[in-house]
Amino acid sequence: MSLSSGRSAHELTRLRFHWSMSAAGDPSRATKARAEVSGIPDLKAHIEFCRTAEQAGLEYLLTAFGSHRPDAVVLAAALGMVSDRIKFLVAVRSGLCSPTAFVQQINTVSVLTGGRVGLNFVNGHSEREQRYYGDFLDHDQRYVRSNEFLDVCRALWAGRGPVSHAGRHFRVEGAVLNTPFRSPERSAPELYIGGASPQAVRQACRHNACLLTTPAPAEQLMARLAPLRAHGGRAGLIVGLIARQTREAALAAADALLQRTNTAARAVHRSFRAQSSSTAFAMTFDRALETEWLSPTLWTGAVPFLGPSATALLGSYDEIADTLMEYGRQGIREFLFLGWPDLDEMQRFGGELAPRVREREMELC
Amino acid sequence: MLKFHWRLLQGGETGSASRAAMALRPETARPDIAAQLAFCRLAEDLGFTGLLVDIGAAKPDPIVLASALGLGSRTIEFIIACRSGLQSPAVFAQQINTLSALSDGRVSLNVVAGHSPAEQRFYGDFLDHEERYARTAEFLAICEAFWRHDKPVNYRGRYYAVENGELGSTFVSQRRHRPELLIAGGSAPARELAIAHGDCWMRLPEPPAALEAASRPVLAAGKTVGLRHAIIGARTRAEALEIAYGLREGADRTTPDRQLEGNFIARSDSTSFKAMYQVAETTEWLTPVLWTGLVQSHGAPAIALVGSADEIAAALIDFKHAGTSQFILSGWPKAQSMQFFGEEVLPRVRRLEQRLAVA
Numbered sequence: 001m002s003l004s005s006g007r008s009a010h011e012l013t014r015l016r017f018h019w020s021m022s023a024a025g026d027p028s029r030a031t032k033a034r035a036e037v038s039g040i041p042d043l044k045a046h047i048e049f050c051r052t053a054e055q056a057g058l059e060y061l062l063t064a065f066g067s068h069r070p071d072a073v074v075l076a077a078a079l080g081m082v083s084d085r086i087k088f089l090v091a092v093r094s095g096l097c098s099p100t101a102f103v104q105q106i107n108t109v110s111v112l113t114g115g116r117v118g119l120n121f122v123n124g125h126s127e128r129e130q131r132y133y134g135d136f137l138d139h140d141q142r143y144v145r146s147n148e149f150l151d152v153c154r155a156l157w158a159g160r161g162p163v164s165h166a167g168r169h170f171r172v173e174g175a176v177l178n179t180p181f182r183s184p185e186r187s188a189p190e191l192y193i194g195g196a197s198p199q200a201v202r203q204a205c206r207h208n209a210c211l212l213t214t215p216a217p218a219e220q221l222m223a224r225l226a227p228l229r230a231h232g233g234r235a236g237l238i239v240g241l242i243a244r245q246t247r248e249a250a251l252a253a254a255d256a257l258l259q260r261t262n263t264a265a266r267a268v269h270r271s272f273r274a275q276s277s278s279t280a281f282a283m284t285f286d287r288a289l290e291t292e293w294l295s296p297t298l299w300t301g302a303v304p305f306l307g308p309s310a311t312a313l314l315g316s317y318d319e320i321a322d323t324l325m326e327y328g329r330q331g332i333r334e335f336l337f338l339g340w341p342d343l344d345e346m347q348r349f350g351g352e353l354a355p356r357v358r359e360r361e362m363e364l365c
Numbered sequence: 366m367l368k369f370h371w372r373l374l375q376g377g378e379t380g381s382a383s384r385a386a387m388a389l390r391p392e393t394a395r396p397d398i399a400a401q402l403a404f405c406r407l408a409e410d411l412g413f414t415g416l417l418v419d420i421g422a423a424k425p426d427p428i429v430l431a432s433a434l435g436l437g438s439r440t441i442e443f444i445i446a447c448r449s450g451l452q453s454p455a456v457f458a459q460q461i462n463t464l465s466a467l468s469d470g471r472v473s474l475n476v477v478a479g480h481s482p483a484e485q486r487f488y489g490d491f492l493d494h495e496e497r498y499a500r501t502a503e504f505l506a507i508c509e510a511f512w513r514h515d516k517p518v519n520y521r522g523r524y525y526a527v528e529n530g531e532l533g534s535t536f537v538s539q540r541r542h543r544p545e546l547l548i549a550g551g552s553a554p555a556r557e558l559a560i561a562h563g564d565c566w567m568r569l570p571e572p573p574a575a576l577e578a579a580s581r582p583v584l585a586a587g588k589t590v591g592l593r594h595a596i597i598g599a600r601t602r603a604e605a606l607e608i609a610y611g612l613r614e615g616a617d618r619t620t621p622d623r624q625l626e627g628n629f630i631a632r633s634d635s636t637s638f639k640a641m642y643q644v645a646e647t648t649e650w651l652t653p654v655l656w657t658g659l660v661q662s663h664g665a666p667a668i669a670l671v672g673s674a675d676e677i678a679a680a681l682i683d684f685k686h687a688g689t690s691q692f693i694l695s696g697w698p699k700a701q702s703m704q705f706f707g708e709e710v711l712p713r714v715r716r717l718e719q720r721l722a723v724a
Contacts, residue, residue, distance in 0.1 A: 039459070039533025040466045043436075067455070068533030071463040077432040078467045081398070098488040101451035104422070108429040111395045132518070132530035133453040175487035178394030178423045 014361055015328050017354065018060035018089060018336040019346060022069065024049040027341035041070040050083040052343050056350025058086065060118055062336055065091035067132050073105050080113030087116040089192065093124045094146035095135045100175045103156045106189060107179040115183020118190040120212060121146055125278030143199040145169040150207050157181055157188035197279040201227050210234035210334055214284050215311045217294050229331065236334030237327065240312030241345050243320045243353050250314050254301060257340050261305040284308035297323045309338060321356035366718060367681065368691035369711065370415040370444055371703045374404040381612050381697040384664035385625030388423035396425050398433055404700060405438040411707025415442035417475060417693050422484050428460050435468030442471040444547065444693065448479045449504035450490040455530055458511040461544060462534035470538025473545035475567060476501060480635035494634045498554035500524040505546065505562040512536050512543035547591060551637025556583060565589040565691065569637055569665055570684065572652050577687040584688050591691040592684060595669035598705050602673050609658060609671045612697055616662035623662045641665035654680045678713035
């Protein structure tokens with residue numbers, strides 16, 4: 001049950017940890033209807049979020065995309081000016097922007113931040129919302145388009161002279177951008193593909209991207225990742241985190257979380273599920289109605305209240321550290337966490353959980 | 366009161382480099398945030414309203430650059446150059462809204478049509494000049510609907526479709542529900558676009574009488590007129606002329622500026638840039654202070670008011686009488702010329718305006 005067979009050098013690298021910034025300034029993450037959420041960024045809250053993430057030793061903060069949110073690229077550029085080390089994982093949907101204009105924006109962010117920008121390609125999970133942006137394609141067609149979008153973007157980053165492309169969705173001729181992607185380590189941004197569908201997995205393979213996927217029972221997850229395994233690709237999990245000193249304390253924290261959320265939240269997510277075209281979200285949501293535990297440390301009890309992204313690693317610091325190491329052995333080596341509220345969980349991650357993971361990694365060496 | 370803006374300093378920009386020569390330099394495409402922030406603060410201290418942030422394949426993205434500069438500045442507005450056809454209108458409005466929230470509404474837009482068909486194709490834009498204006502009209506109509514909070518936004522046009530669109534963000538400003546829209550271009554479609562969707566028609570200068578005639582329909586529609594040009598000023602007229610001629614000779618000597626600009630114009634489909642290039646061929650002085658001497662080496666916006674601070678201030682007031690209310694200016698070197706304007710010309714303009722108000 002391992003993505004790459006044997007103990008490769010790849011496996012000996014450290015696990016990588018990221019966090020979602022989508023609830024910065026909103027300690028009651030995901031309990032409001034989208035129409036009630038403000039798309040106006042609270043700059044002070046975002047700066048505090050970045051600082052806390054840096055202190056916790058996190059690598060990327062996800063700036064999500066959505067019509068109810070601030071723009072992810074603009075937010076990353078601005079926050080890059082008031083932070084030092086944290087990187088920004090900018091969520092991208094194809095079809096909203098010329099690939100050339102997009103690369104120019106991302107390259108500009110890279111020059112401004114010393115390369116602290118990566119990209120998380122997402123397919124969009126609501127056809128209703130896609131139409132706000134003039135996008136009338138369905139789930140599968142959107143994957144065809146985003147593959148083409150990525151082809152053009154990657155050709156521009158490859159920097160082998162003017163880029164021409166005549167495809168089904170995009171056509172560019174002789175494109176040259178003078179603003180380079182600037183980073184101490186890379187000549188193009190690190191690529192992530194968010195999703196759980198076969199199309200998402202194939203896309204991660206095709207573009208040498210890390211598949212950032214949702215949790216599932218172990219066998220299902222391994223089956224999903226099988227094509228990546230054959231390809232030697234990278235995988236990561238988007239998962240909630242409820243870690244405490246003891247398992248009992250973690251369970252109590254989970255109970256308290258359920259009590260804080262209200263029935264309105266349940267209705268919000270049920271209605272969102274009904275109109276979503278995302279395979280990952282639908283599967284996670286439906287499964288959570290059947291069972292609360294996918295494994296002894298993987299809890300879906302909050303999903304009916306807080307949505308599919310509320311599947312959480314739950315347990316003592318030691319239990320979670322062991323679970324993360326086990327995922328690592330299976331080839332899942334990156335984690336994008338969410339917390340309730342984020343800042344507290346992030347501090348516990350930095351102070352308690354991360355040191356335990358690093359200790360275990362040292363022992364392996 | 367007349368409003369004055371300057372063009373933002375570009376990465377690595379020094380001295381008298383021409384527009385075409387700057388486009389070939391790799392530094393131009395890379396923000397130099399320390400130098401550019403210092404330039405923003407200088408513009409604020411000198412009393413300027415805004416700074417124009419250019420768009421082009423040889424430059425950084427203006428929205429992203431302004432997002433970074435917004436956090437380190439206090440009062441200066443960013444006049445973001447934008448072209449339709451690069452982004453979905455909803456994404457564009459969302460980006461501008463986010464920028465407005467991060468900069469207390471210090472955002473306005475300089476809407477351009479693009480002046481090089483070859484460069485438009487880099488971005489997947491294969492439309493001709495007239496069609497680009499038609500598309501821009503649709504683009505602005507949709508953005509306006511988002512800014513007006515139509516709930517929801519529905520639009521079905523030739524170039525764009527939006528169905529039940531909503532954004533969670535608004536344009537954040539004490540004064541406006543959307544950014545001020547400067548519509549750039551000297552052609553008839555540009556003027557019509559300014560009247561239909563804009564606030565201000567931004568164009569290159571010509572002698573005040575001709576300018577007044579061209580501006581009349583715009584002013585009659587309740588819109589304003591702005592000018593974009595250069596300033597070459599000094600303590601005396603003689604010194605200003607010496608600087609101007611020096612710039613022209615320098616252009617001929619150090620870089621193939623004329624050749625680069627000639628090539629650019631040959632391939633451009635900009636009506637006003639081509640027209641200005643032609644005018645410069647035959648007429649060096651359009652008025653005693655309006656000089657075309659750098660147009661064929663430094664580009665059409667290098668048409669300059671040349672003279673003493675008093676002469677320049679008087680010429681600006683003449684433009685005001687012709688119906689102009691704001692200016693996007695530049696000079697060489699950019700910071701020093703901005704400083705001269707702010708310290709020497711601006712106070713004179715304000716005194717003349719006060720006298721007019723009293724009279």
